[in-house]
Amino acid sequence: PSRLRNMHCFPNSSSSISCSWSFPDSQWDSYTVEVRQQDSWELVYALRLARDSTLLNLENLQPHxxxxxxxxxxSAGLSSPAVEENVVTMIDRPPPTTIRVNERAVRxxxxxxxxxxNCSxxxxxxxxVRFFTVIVAESNDNEVLQPEQLHPLxxxxxxxxxxxxxxxxxxxxPSGCAQEQGMGAGRVFEVNLGAGLDRLGGPCDSEEDHDNDHNSDxxxxxxxxxxxxxxxxxxVRAFTQLFDEDHREFPQPLYTDTFLSLPIRTQAGEATLYTPLPLTLTI
Known part of the structure; x- marks a missing residue:
């Protein structure tokens, strides 16, 4: 039998791909399919499809x-040469992590x-992981929790x-964790939360454009x-997907949070005035 024609495979999600093709030019009885993960060459699927099949959906695959x-x-006990396509499944949110900020290792x-x-x-x-943000919760609770799964907070x-x-x-x-040759894997971030760090968005005392729509800004x-x-x-919230190439945010970013640290109590000192600002906010 001759090969099938016009085969094309594409990812549907982080765990599924689809392939389609046109019928071969000669007589045929059915199709045989082998799907392997390229890193290990492990056989994931071995299938026989009916003669009238032109579409294949593969589920339960691993992300990325x-x-x-x-x-x-x-045909008649014989097989054509294989037509092969390589396809990469979509990225997904980072796997859950049990690491959290150590309340005894802070200043x-x-x-x-x-x-x-750090990135690890x-x-x-x-x-x-492409981006980070720090989530801060005012709480005396000691229960092991993750932040509310809401974006943005x-x-x-x-x-x-x-x-x-x-x-x-x-x-x-930006994380810098994906730098070539693994140079970003051990990158350490020093965060002085509350000090107006540019990395965290800068100080909050500067005049803002109150006409901004904060839902889109x-x-x-x-x-x-x-x-x-x-x-x-x-x-710490880590994103595998947050902005596209034009720096527009995806409607449903992909992220994972560390567990919340145990409560960390700031020192006594002069009270900071939390004067309401003349802003119109939508929560």
């Missing part, structure tokens, strides 16, 4: 993996919490002006001072 799909035409002042984390906290098996300005907001996020910053996140004598829990 390259698969080889080989289809042969069968505190009345308005800041200094801590470190997050596995890149489902795709490279409120900003520091929301937290400062609305007493019902108990958790907020900082600005986004991704740059209004900032890094304002923490309250003295207040317990905070901290998490």
């Amino acid at each position: 993996r390259r698969y080889s799909v080989a289809v042969r035409v069968a 505190i002042t009345p308005s800041t919490i200094f801590f470190k984390f 906290w997050f596995n890149d098996v489902n795709g490279a 409120p900003s520091f300005q929301d937290y400062r002006t609305n007493s019902s907001v108990r958790a907020y996020q900082t600005g986004y910053f 991704l740059y209004h996140f900032c890094d304002g001072p923490l309250k003295p004598k207040t317990a905070y829990r901290i998490s």
Whole structure:
């Protein structure tokens, strides 16, 4: 039998791919299919398809993996040469992590919490981690929790002006974890939360354009001072997908959070004035 024609494979999701083709030019009875993961060459699927098949859907695959799909035409006990296509499944959110900020390895002042984390906290098996943000929750709770699975979370300005907001996020910053030759894998980030770091969106004291629509403006996140004598829990949110090539945010970014740290209490000091700002906020 002659080979099938016009075969094309493409990813549907992080765990599925589809292939389609045209009928071969000669007589045939059926098709045989072999699907292998290219890294290990492990056989994932071995199938026989009916004569009238022109579409193949493959499920339960692993995210961000390259698969080889080989289809042969069968006729009267003979097989054609294989037509092969390679396809990579889509990325997915990073796998869950049990690591969290160690409350005993921080430095505190009345308005800041200094801590470190690194790229190795997050596995890149489902795709490279591209961006981070820090999530800050005002809480005395000791329960092992992750932050609310909401994106985006409120900003520091929301937290400062609305007493019902108990958790907020900082600005986004690039990870550098996907640098070539593994140079980014051990990259360490030093974060002085509450100190107005540019990496976290900068200080919150500068005048803002109050006409901005904060629902669409991704740059209004900032890094304002923490309250003295207040317990905070901290998490790091890692994104494998956040912005496209034009720096527009995806409607449903892919992310994973560390567990919230145990409560970290800032030192006593002069109270920071949390004066409501003349902003119109949508939470």
